[in-house]
Amino acid sequence: MTGAPAGLTLLHTSPVHVPVFEALRDRDHPGAVLRHLVAPELLERARTRGPESVADDLLGLLADTGGPVLVTCSTLGSVAESLAPAVGSPVLRVDRPMAAEAVRAGPRIVVLATVESTLAPTGELLAEEAAGRPVAVRARVVPGAWELFEAGDTAGYLAAVARAADAVTEADVVVLAQASMADAAALVRTPLPVLSSPRLGLDAALRLHLRPARAGAHAGRRGSDRGKV
Numbered sequence: 001m002t003g004a005p006a007g008l009t010l011l012h013t014s015p016v017h018v019p020v021f022e023a024l025r026d027r028d029h030p031g032a033v034l035r036h037l038v039a040p041e042l043l044e045r046a047r048t049r050g051p052e053s054v055a056d057d058l059l060g061l062l063a064d065t066g067g068p069v070l071v072t073c074s075t076l077g078s079v080a081e082s083l084a085p086a087v088g089s090p091v092l093r094v095d096r097p098m099a100a101e102a103v104r105a106g107p108r109i110v111v112l113a114t115v116e117s118t119l120a121p122t123g124e125l126l127a128e129e130a131a132g133r134p135v136a137v138r139a140r141v142v143p144g145a146w147e148l149f150e151a152g153d154t155a156g157y158l159a160a161v162a163r164a165a166d167a168v169t170e171a172d173v174v175v176l177a178q179a180s181m182a183d184a185a186a187l188v189r190t191p192l193p194v195l196s197s198p199r200l201g202l203d204a205a206l207r208l209h210l211r212p213a214r215a216g217a218h219a220g221r222r223g224s225d226r227g228k229v
Helices: 017-028 040-049 051-062 077-082 096-105 116-130 145-150 154-166 179-186 198-210 212-221
Strands: 008-012 034-038 069-071 091-093 108-113 136-141 173-176
Touching: 008 017, 008 051, 008 198, 017 034, 017 179, 017 198, 040 051, 040 116, 051 077, 069 077, 069 198, 077 091, 077 116, 091 198, 096 108, 096 116, 096 173, 096 198, 108 116, 108 154, 116 136, 145 154, 154 173, 154 179, 173 179, 179 198
Parallel strands: 008 034, 008 069, 069 091, 108 136, 108 173
Antiparallel strands: none
16 A cells, blocks of 8 residues: 555444454454444434535545545435545545446345444445345344443344344345444355445455545446445
8 A cells, every 4th residue: 555645444333343444454454454433423413413514524624635535324325425526536435346246146135234334324324235136125123232232242233133133034135234233244044145345345445545536436426336335
């Protein structure tokens, strides 16, 4: 990552995501420079007033990043991507590469989330990545899981997500819609593929970081080259 002093910027809405992406960097991309911005208040407002309500604040946070940005909050992802032309750098939502892989896995997709506000943006993203191919998306909120997350009960949170994934039937793939759910994939017993976003999103964002000039056009078009990151 030499020659790119600003590094890759990651925008989080919870500090718990920072060590997750640091560990992925250390394992898969040693030497990559990550810069973390944490803004939990954006998710709280987006949940109550809608994602568009945080657009101005998002633009203010991202305008000075000086390079590609990975947004790790699925609720804010669509709004953040739409700001790429104003930011002047590629902006990638962490779940876009996961969505591309999900539609390749098969048309019957079950989306699990722990906050309601994530479901609509994830469904819209899957439809974008399907690019006209028929997909049947079923979306479910894991009951009680978010309360466990907010209480700091990470083990209970992940166990609840894993139980929900194991209960899925008649599907080709299970999508864990939020980055905070990723570690539940290691706990599931279902034979179905269970996809999470952090590894795929970081891999794609670091590719953008290595070729920002070429990638800027992609990020500004939002989906015209779907499935290629």
